Amino acid sequence: xxxxxxxxxxxxxxxxxxxxxxxxxxxxxxxxxxxxxxxxxxxxxxxxxxxxxxxxxxxxxxxxxxxxxxxxxxxxxxxxxxxxxxxxxxxxxxxxxxxxxxxxxxxxxxxxxxxxxxxxxxxxxxxxxxxxxxxxxxxxxxxxxxxxxxxxxxxxxxxxxxxxxxxxxxxxxxxxxxxxxxxxxxxxxxxxxxxxxxxxxxxxxxxxxxxxxxxxxxxxxxxxxxxxxxxxxxxxxxxxxxxxxxxxxxxxxxxxxxxxxxxxxxxxxxxxxxxxxxxxxxxxxxxxxxxxxxxxxxxxxxxxxxxxxxxxxxxxxxxxxxxxxxxxxxxxxxxxxxxxxxxxxxxxxxxxxxxxxxxxxxxxxxxxx
Amino acid sequence: xxxxxxxxxxxxxxxxxxxxxxxxxxxxxxxxxxxxxxxxxxxxxxxxxxxxxxxxxxxxxxxxxxxxxxxxxxxxxxxxxxxxxxxxxxxxxxxxxxxxxxxxxxxxxxxxxxxxxxxxxxxx
Numbered sequence: 502x503x504x505x506x507x508x509x510x511x512x513x514x515x516x517x518x519x520x521x522x523x524x525x526x527x528x529x530x531x532x533x534x535x536x537x538x539x540x541x542x543x544x545x546x547x548x549x550x551x552x553x554x555x556x557x558x559x560x561x562x563x564x565x566x567x568x569x570x571x572x573x574x575x576x577x578x579x580x581x582x583x584x585x586x587x588x589x590x591x592x593x594x595x596x597x598x599x600x601x602x603x604x605x606x607x608x609x610x611x612x613x614x615x616x617x618x619x620x621x622x623x624x625x626x627x628x629x630x631x632x633x634x635x636x637x638x639x640x641x642x643x644x645x646x647x648x649x650x651x652x653x654x655x656x657x658x659x660x661x662x663x664x665x666x667x668x669x670x671x672x673x674x675x676x677x678x679x680x681x682x683x684x685x686x687x688x689x690x691x692x693x694x695x696x697x698x699x700x701x702x703x704x705x706x707x708x709x710x711x712x713x714x715x716x717x718x719x720x721x722x723x724x725x726x727x728x729x730x731x732x733x734x735x736x737x738x739x740x741x742x743x744x745x746x747x748x749x750x751x752x753x754x755x756x757x758x759x760x761x762x763x764x765x766x767x768x769x770x771x772x773x774x775x776x777x778x779x780x781x782x783x784x785x786x787x788x789x790x791x792x793x794x795x796x797x798x799x800x801x802x803x804x805x806x807x808x809x810x811x812x813x814x815x816x817x818x819x820x821x822x823x824x825x826x827x828x829x830x831x832x833x834x835x836x837x838x839x840x841x842x843x844x845x846x847x848x849x850x851x852x853x854x855x856x857x858x859x860x861x862x863x864x865x866x867x868x869x870x
Numbered sequence: 871x872x873x874x875x876x877x878x879x880x881x882x883x884x885x886x887x888x889x890x891x892x893x894x895x896x897x898x899x900x901x902x903x904x905x906x907x908x909x910x911x912x913x914x915x916x917x918x919x920x921x922x923x924x925x926x927x928x929x930x931x932x933x934x935x936x937x938x939x940x941x942x943x944x945x946x947x948x949x950x951x952x953x954x955x956x957x958x959x960x961x962x963x964x965x966x967x968x969x970x971x972x973x974x975x976x977x978x979x980x981x982x983x984x985x986x987x988x989x990x991x992x993x994x
Contacts, residue, residue, distance in 0.1 A: 656924075659954040659974045664882040667978040671886065674979070676893070699974045706956075717957035735977065763956040763972060 531612075531636075535564045535585060536629040551612075551636060553604050569603040570614075577603075585630045588616040592627050597635070611637040651709040655702045662702065665695045673738075689738045696735060697832060700774060703767050704836040708819075711843050716764070722757040723765055725790055725797060732770045733788070736777050743782050750789040756870050758797055764844050769799070771837040772864050776803035778831055779862070795870055802863040806831075808856040816854065817842040825858065872989050873897045873916040877907035877934065878952075879926055883973075887920065890982050896989070904929025908937055911944045918988050919944075921967070923953040932961065939966040948988045952981065 525532055531548030535541055541559050544552070544567075552567060559567050564585065570578040580586070584595055596615030603609055614634040618627045669692040671677060673685070680688065710716050733740075733747055740747055758765065776786045784804035791798050808816060808823045815821045820835040838852075845852045849869050856862040876887050879902040891898050899914060901907050904925050911919060919938065923931035931951065938944045950969040951962045959970045969984055 656954055660880060661882075663954065663973040664880065664886070666974060667883070667886050667981075670978045671889065676889070702974075703956075719957065719959040721959065731977075731980065762959065763975065766975060 529636075531632075531634040533564075533567070533632040534629060535632065537589060537627055539564050541567060542629065548634070551602065551610060551634070553606070571601040571603055571609070573599045575601070584614060584616050585632055588618050588630050589627060592618050594618065596633075599637070600634075602634075611641045613637055648709060648713050651705055655706040655709075658698070658702050662695055662699050665691065666699065669695065689742065693739050693742070696739075700770060700837075701834060704771075704834060704840055707764075707767060707840045707844075708836055711840065716844075716847065717761055719761050719763075720759045721762050722759055723762055725755055725758055725799065726751040728762075728766055728769055729773075729788055729790070729799070732766070732773050735770075736773060739777055740786070743777065743780060743784075745777060745780055745782075745784050745786055747786045748788070750787075752790065752792065755790060755792055756797065758868050758870065760848060760868070768841050768844055768866070771841055772801045772866070775837065776801050776805070776862070776864075778833075779803060779807075779826065780805035784861075792870070797868045797870060799866040799868075800863060801866070802861060804861040807858040807860050807862055808854070809858050813854065813856060871895065871897045872918075873899065873914060874918050874920060874985070874989070875899045875901070875907065875910055875914060875916040876920045877901050877904070877925065877931070878920070878922045879903065879924075880922070883922075886978065890978065891985070894982075894986070903927035904931065904934040907934050911938055911947065912941065915943060916947060918985065919947055919949045920985060921949055921951050923951065923955055923958060923962075932958075932965065935962060935965045935967055950985055950988060 525543075525545045528545070529547055531551050532543070532545040533541060533548050534543040541562055541564050544559060564583075565580050568583070570583070572578055578584075578600070584598065584600075588595055594615065594617040597613035598615075599611065600614045601609050601611050612634040614632065617631050617633075619629055619631060620626060621628045669688055672680060672688055673692065729749060729751065733749060773786070773788070780786060780803045787800070787802045789800045791800075806825050806829060809825060812821075812823050816823070817838050818835075819839045821839070822833055822835040826833060842852055845866065851865075851867045853865040853867075854862060855865070874891060874896050876884065876898060878884050878887065878900070884900050884902075888898055888900070899910055899916065901910050902925070905927055907919070907921070907925075908929070910916075921931050921935060925931055925934070931953065935949060935951070938947065938949060945966075948968040949966070950971065951958075951967045952971045952973055953962075954973050956972045956975070962970050968988060971981060971984065973981075
């Protein structure tokens, strides 16, 4: 390997050099070694393949021209801002960071790129950098498939779920005939499970939209009281099953909120369903709405298991579930509050949780008018 | 007797609409594609159209809604869009639909109530 003679600290015994050279050629990551003055010392096989025409006869020439990189936002990285420049200046490793290699023919390859400095025998003087990069094309493709698949699957799931929901509602309403008392419990369970699935599908869809940055925003005038009452009504069978009581207090006159109706409903439904499912049997769910000149506040309080103090900071994290909820085998994905927090921020509102273990949780949602 | 045209391709849901609406004394016509919907709407001129969005056969609910609202024979008929797409409200209301309902987020009772609302106040 022709570059070793330049790196005085790499006093690899002569008989190991061919081995090292073979290793570097064999690995399926791109490796480029650059001296402190920006001259390319070595380009391994994988890097030559990935960089294409640029890598030919590049050894001994400036690194400038070997790489054209775009950053995560798709902006071309100027030679002054190249990651290896930063490493040479700061003498610290960086990465792996997401970049895209722009090839001479215009083709692009997403990569994860790391740059590490190497030092001279004094272990202080930087002699150059090693640039390592990994082809991320497959991961990127999988990611794209995932972002297409989740909304597709969610919509496909909604069709049968809607049918189960409506059919169980019709059975329970008695329109098809009197339901034998011994079946009511079973059918109610089907109904509650279906509602749970619908919420899950909504959460997944919301999550994938947040990930993609494509959040539907279709503002309409919302009657807060109507939404709350309809959500509470939907939970009624579960409320009865758990022997809970609900109390909803809404002022007679309330200004309308102008928000995306489906997202608003998702938020209310998530909090109310938490208040029901994390409650103690025989407990209470209290919902009250107040308004001021510029805000509407919705308070949803339960008398349930609460969230352990130590975990309260994490509750808005994606997939986070409190230890007591997991121990109690209460269903949940840990997506609800993450999604809610995101939407509340997006709307310029706020969500505050006040919770005490084994006493209950109060959620305070504040919406600007 | 008031006539309702339902454009819905899902057999399970058609059955539900049939059960809920015919028992209340409405005449219910069912079709499953956009093309059939357009033909039926112009021929029958119902008092209300209930419209799904994702329809087979090349003409989806958006296309049909546009055609209905452009055609002098059908443009006065109120249209209730019942769909699983939860992000189409502004699209369907801007084309002229009177109501937009996300199926899984609404109980069948509320759906039927909303449908009947249009039959009381709508064109008879």
